[in-house]
Amino acid sequence: MGLLFEEIDTQPSPIGTISLRRRRIPALGDDDIYEVKLGDEFLMSSLFVAAEEALADLGLAALDRDHLSVVVGGLGLGYTAARALRDSRVTRLTVVELLGPVIHWHQSGQVPLGPVLSNDERCRLVEGDFFARARGEHGGLDPESSGEGVDAILLDIDHSPSDWLADGNAAFYTEASLSRLAAQLRPGGVFALWSNEPPETGVQKRLSEAIGPTRAEVVTFYNPFQNREATNTVYVSAREE
CATH class of the missing domain: 2.60.40 (Immunoglobulin-like)
Structure with missing residues (x-):
């Protein structure tokens, strides 16, 4: 041992x-x-990854099309990105991560999924501010889309829309900011958001008004430290065709 x-x-x-x-x-x-x-x-x-993987599964399952261009906001240990790559329809995956050391952990193989992401030619790890790119700065979330937009945006950065890693992130969750994000989705594209909190009616309403019809999916998993089931939430919003 x-x-x-x-x-x-x-x-x-x-x-x-x-x-x-x-x-x-x-x-x-x-x-x-x-x-x-x-x-x-x-x-x-890595003991609790069910919701991170569900973020990819639920987001991509809402798309009825092939040749998907996907953006993941937040790299972490790579579980959302790796799950998205398991979908054979994904042809381009861009992972936007603010922190350079996190990208280095993957590129140097210090985390288990590092080789999975680094060796897949569909995947690019980009050091940058997801929220700035969501506002359209630095060429947007995927400059290679040539202004056509992407099919799916999967976001797992903050603990929830009301519990942020940095105070500056709060502005992203307003209807105006979410509307700018929606402009980077192709018609019929999907935005999926992970949250550590139970479904919130206010969040679902803002997403519906800014992007399109939204549902909140509760993901349940076992927490051995508390000897009980725990839950996270994944919101899935679809832009109108």
Whole structure:
């Protein structure tokens, strides 16, 4: 048995110190658990990925077309992006990640899904501010779309639309900002949003008014630390044809 705990990397970032850790909990099995922290705050763990994968599954399932161009906002441990690549309809995947160290973890193989993303020719890892690009800055979310827009945008950055990693992110969740995001979707395209909170009527209403018909899907998974089921929410909005 190897080390039960290891801090793999710690780097400064514009929003605080970002760190990658690996631990093993014998009571939960022999697999390594990877964790990402921002300062003292846990961002994600490879022990809980059901909702991150559901973000891709639910978002792409809402599209009835082939040759999909997809943007993922937030790289993390790569579970949403890797899940999207399992859909054979995806021909281009652009992952926009603010923090360079997170991209380096993948490109250097320090996280399990790093080789999956780095070796897939459909996938590009782009260091940049998703929210600025959502406003149309820096060529937009996918400059290679040549202004045609993308088929799906899958977002998992903040804890929820009312609990942000940085205060500046709050402006994105207004109807006006979401409308600018919708302009980067092709007609019939889909925006899917992960949230750590239960479905919120106000969020669903803003998404419906800014983008199009929206549903909230509750994703349930088991939390062994609390010995009970936990839930996240995935909102799926479809732009009108």
